[in-house]
Amino acid sequence: MGMSGVLRPGHAAIKVLDLDEAVHFYTNVLGMLETGRDSFGRVYFKAWDERDHNSLVLRQSDRAGLDFFGFKVRDEASLDKLESNLRAWGISTERVAAGEMLATGERVRFESPSGHLLELYAEKKHVGTPMGNRNPDPWPQGLKGIAPIRMDHSFLAGGDVAKTEKLFTEVLDFYVTERILLDDGVTSAAVFLSCSTKSHDIAFGLHPEPGRLHHVSYRLESWEQVLRAADIMSMNKVSIDIAPTRHGVTRGATVYAFDPSGNRFETFSGGYETYPDAEPIEWTFEEMGSAVFFHERNVDPLFFETTT
Amino acid sequence: MGEMYVSGSAKHDVRIVDFDLQFACPANQSLLRGMERVAARAIPVGCRNGGCGVCKIEVLSGSYEKGRMSRACVSAEEEENGVALACKVFPQGDLTVRVLGKMGRKLAPAHTPAAR
Structure with a gap:
């Protein structure tokens, strides 16, 4: 690619x-x-x-x-x-x-x-990883806390998801990997967009107020790491929103929690690899619960309402 | 104050009007946490950290300490008039409060099958 x-x-x-x-x-x-x-x-x-x-x-x-x-x-x-x-x-x-x-x-x-x-x-200073670029170790010793490998994506909530999707696909050359539909069967309640082979690099969801942050997501390497992340959150009395589970959308494993100011973040692993020629996956309004939380098969409206 | 926080034993009654709900809340715990501990759902629970505003309430009577709240959720004028986020209200006496919420449940019908 x-x-x-x-x-x-x-x-x-x-x-x-x-x-x-x-x-x-x-x-x-x-x-x-x-x-x-x-x-x-x-x-x-x-x-x-x-x-x-x-x-x-x-x-x-x-x-x-x-x-x-x-x-x-x-x-x-x-x-x-x-x-x-x-x-x-x-x-x-x-x-x-x-x-x-x-x-x-x-x-x-x-x-x-x-x-x-x-x-x-286009430019940001290359500072490298703690392991370096020559004969590197697979990971650095002495990391603290959850220690994600990267900032992976964000889910942003606001108005006009449809026009935002067009902007990302027509101008920025992203492609839609998945969408969750409203009960009219046409309007996207949420759309997931990729500029790479990741299942999403950015997502947008409907919200009555513009410019809201739903979450910033940080990538972990395994489901076990997701479970460990939730352990570390509870050890530190972090406000956990959603305990470890799997998304229907992207098939990723997840924990949602809030930073000390109430900004939601996600620690996330998995998600399939895809390519720009893949047809988007659609989730119907009736299956929105499974789309968001595959095991619970239900999503509390507060999960969408709670933003910063 | 320090003594109260150390012992954590002083409890105050919190009454939520319109919900027929009353519970005892330790002075060193937020009103929202106190409600969650009795598994009640009168006040919507969001970030619990003063940022999102979904647990907005009006204190009708009683004294309380406040923690830090996002100005996007509670204006200075509102704060003067007893409006606060339940996650940042620490009862110092018996309280009577009313649930405001940021948006109530307005989103529910449009956004989730659960609301049907």
Whole structure:
């Protein structure tokens, strides 16, 4: 597969109500590695198997929620082309200067029809993994907490999922892997989109308020690691939303919980590999419960309502 | 205060109007946690960390301590007038509260088969 254009989710920038408490949580409980702090007071993290400087940025605020979510693109030429395509499609864009985020090049920022601030960028400093690139160990010793291998995807909630899907498929060259339908059998309550061979790189769901964060997801390597993640959450009295189970959508194994500011996160493993020529999988309204939680076969409306 | 938190034994009665629900809540536990411990569901449970706003309540009477809450959920004016998130309310006396919730259950019919 010749990957071009958008490569992958690159960074989630999150607002927190108490920075010190959040840094402790993301360092010692989730087990991300701190990579820097900037003059705005933002704190940067990466997961151990990520090679770029950061994938999570925390900012102190009087509210929780998402600041912005960024995708890395192949190169500067892709960035210019995608920006021009966004504008041609009717989306305004602005450039955020290189260095505004630590170790990160110029970013193209735009607002999705769902009301989220999204970004594309081509450059981020390669800092590598703790194992290095020559004769590496399979994983580093001395990790703390859950220690996911990467920031995997995000689920964003807001209005106009249909137009957001069109933006992602027509302009950003994502493809739909799965969708969950409303009871009209046509409208998507949620749509799952990939720019790679992952079962999803981003997902959008309907919500009466725009720009809401449903969750940021962090990848683990096995179901056993998902169970261990839930153990670590309970050992640390973390607010768990959904105990370990499997999704019908993507077939991934999951635990959902909340950071100390109430931002939901997921620790996730599995999910099938797919290709852009696959026909989308559809879940009917009647089977929405199985789509979201395959064992419970039911989903509490609060799972969708609870966002930051 | 410190003594109360150490002992954790002081309990206060919490009454939720419109739900015919009353339970004892330790002063060192949030009102929401106190409700979850008796397996009641009157107040919607969301993030439990002051961020999402689904457990929004109005305290009609009684004294309480507050934890940190997202301004996107409770404005300064609301906070002055006894509006708070149940996950960040710690009873210091008997309380009477009313459930506001962020959106109630409005989403239910459109979003889940469970609501049918």
